[in-house]
Amino acid sequence: MVVNSVHWFRKGLRLHDNPALQEALNGADTVRCVYILDPWFAGAANVGINRWRFLLEALDDLDSSLKKLNSRLFVIRGQPTDVFPRLFKExxxxxxxxxxxxxxxxKERDGAIIKMAQEFGVETIVRNSHTLYNLDRIIEMNNNSPPLTFKRFQTIVSRLELPRRPLLPVTLQQMDKCHIKIADNHDQLYSIPSLEELGFRTEGLPPAVWRGGESEALDRLNKHLDKKVWVANLEHPRVSTCSLYASPTGLSPYLRFGCLSCRVLYYNLRELYMKLRKRCSPPLSLFGQLLWREFFYTAATNNPNFDRMEGNPICVQIPWDQNPEALAKxxxxxxxxPWIDAIMTQLRQEGWIHHLARHAVACFLTRGDLWISWESGMKVFEELLLDADWSVNAGSWMWLSCSAFFQQFFHCYCPVGFGRRTDPSGDYIRRYIPILKDYPNRYIYEPWNAPETVQKAANCVVGVDYPKPMINHAEGSRLNIERMKQVYQQIVTELWAAQEVEWSPTNLQVGDSIPGSSCLYAEVSLGKILTPNLPLMCHRCVNVYECVCEWVTCSVKRFEWSI
Incomplete structure (x- = not known):
């Protein structure tokens, strides 16, 4: 029987560690590699020019790699449900x-394609390589629900076997066994579109800071692994001015588009650590960013409303303000x-910002200052961030806005102090907000406090050449902390009213409202909440679910919520 294979690229834009592509090659007479410009991505108004450029560069790099194997990439416009019936026949x-x-x-899209393929008598083979672990297995091990704290997630992962080892790249010998003749008019029929063809104006577009593609990803990986001291000592470099700029070893956009296999990164880190540490097994903390990625994928995989408040069972329903003008600013x-504006300028220009910069602007938009919904911020990031990923983007915004994955809402990033501690000289501000370049260091983060003579000497008068602060941070953050506290207080009150619990002075394993008291109590032993559906808070450190002020009696921590 003749086997004519089609491998459908979506994410996973690479030839290394690609199990599904290897299945296409296995015993096949012909193999064609296809990329479909799905309208879900191609027609989305919220996909910016930098993301599009990165994708097109990744496709071009993939096509170049396939050329070296005597093959090509077939780029086809249309919707998969319309494209595949034609390809199956042709x-x-x-x-x-x-x-x-x-x-x-x-999953919904792929289910429809699998059903269609069956109707055409086409065998479908699907392989996982975008995540380290089987997400369904993690959910199964957590009583058939996704773990909603990172600590719980880590506990489950620590009991799993190691991720599967990555596969070797596709070889010329493999591809030659299922070679197809490439038509002379291939570029006319199946070429990669340009930004101009997609409707973008490229006049004045600066060179890409991040170049898309597997080749660039693997080159960056090698540079990343050269940081042997960091890997060996598990030291994360302190955030400094240099940290804020795009790094030649940054990998997040390449993981998002699958130009780099997460398993290749995982095992390279693991093996280098073991080599430097004399075969000691590395701790989970070495893979922190990879695990956060897996955590959000797990939380989102069965939740189609993960990217919105409405209908999202894990999202706290916070009454955010509607303020389009503030959102636009x-x-x-x-x-x-200046700190916030520099970050958002870098994001718009380059498509990337440091993860702590993301924390700062997300906090400012939501619970810190503007009290605007995380959904709005998520959409802006989806447009501008190269590494914007549906699960990770939505999960991060819920987390940073204290809408899920319970956080310390009393802590807010100061839009002046945080930046000043990170970059005391203000060089980052001067690079992305050049109108402020002549301000002295003393005033670069708060130019509104500079005397008028200083502002005029710097050729930038606040309120004329640069906007005045849109909000009083001290007042706004204080008000928002109280608003957030009221939201959680209401949640606790409602959940408590739904509990059918009897209080026993000799058995505090079940929480209850103690008669005559203004507090709710719950006993926590060995870090496990015994009333898991009740989000209680440590009254001293105001930290949900986990006491960080070490209020300990014997081996039991007492959590209370004042009402």
Whole structure:
């Protein structure tokens, strides 16, 4: 029987560690590699030019790699449900392979394609390589629900076997066994579109800070692994001015588009650590960013409303303000706070910002200052961030806004002090907000406090050349902390009213409202909440679920919530 395979690239834009592509090659007579410009991505108004450029560069790099294997990439416009019936007939396809997509939209789309393929008599093979672990297995081990704290997630992962080892790249010998003749008009029929063809104006577009593609990803990985001291000592470099700029060893956009296999990164880190530490097994903390990625994928995989408040069972329903004007000022870097404006300018220009910079602007938009919904911030990041990933982006915004994955809402990033501690000289501000470049260090983070003579000497008068602060941070953050406290207080009150609990002075394993007291109590032993559906808070450190002020009696911590 003749086997004509089609491998469908979506994410996973690489030839190394690609199990689904290897399945396409296995015993096949012909193999064609396809990328479909899905309208879900191609027609989305919220995908910015930097993300598009990165994708097109990744496709171009993939096509170049396939050329070296005497093959090509077939780029086809249309919707998968419309494209595949035509390809199945035209190419007499008998096998379709693709990488497993764990996100709800992807699972729904792929389910429809699998059903269609069956109707055409086409075998479908799906393999997981976008995540380290089987997400369904993690959920199963957590009583069939996703773990919603990172600590719980780590506990489960520590009991799993190691991720599967990555596969070797596809070779010329493999591809030659299922070679197809490339038509002379291939570029006319299946070429990668340009930014101009997609409707973007490229006049004045600066060179890409991040170049897309597997080749660039692997080159960056090698540079990343050269940081042997960091790997050996598990030391994360302190955030400094240099940390804020795009790094030649940064990898997040390449993981998002699958130009770099997460398993290749995992095992390179693991093996280098073991080599430097004389075969000691590395701790989970070595893989922190990879695990956060897995954590959010796990939380999102069965939740189609993960990217919104409405219908999202894990999201606290916070009554955010509607303020389009304030949202626009934040998104366009016109808040009047140089630290925030520099971050948002870098994001818009380059498509990337440091993770602590993300924390700062997310806090400012939501619970810190503007009290605007995380959904709005998530959409801006989706447009501008190269590494914007549906699960990770939404999960991060819920987390940073204290809408899920319970956080310390009493802590807010100061839009002046945080930046000043990170970059005392203000060089980052001067780079991205050049109108402020002549301000002395003393006033670069709060130019509104500079005397008029200093402002005029710097050729930048606040309120004329640069906006005044759009909000009083001290007052706004204090008000928002109280608003957030009221939200959680209401949640606790409602949940407590729903509990049918009897209080026993000799058995405090079940929480209750103690008669005559203004507090709710719950006993926590060995870090495990015994009333798991009740989000109680330590009254001293105001930290949900986990006491950090070490209020300990014997081996039991007492959590209370004042009402």
């Amino acid at each position: 190419w007499k396809v008998t096998r379709l392979t693709f990488e497993y997509d764990p996100e709800p939209y992807g 934040w998104a366009e870097g016109r808040t009047g706070f």
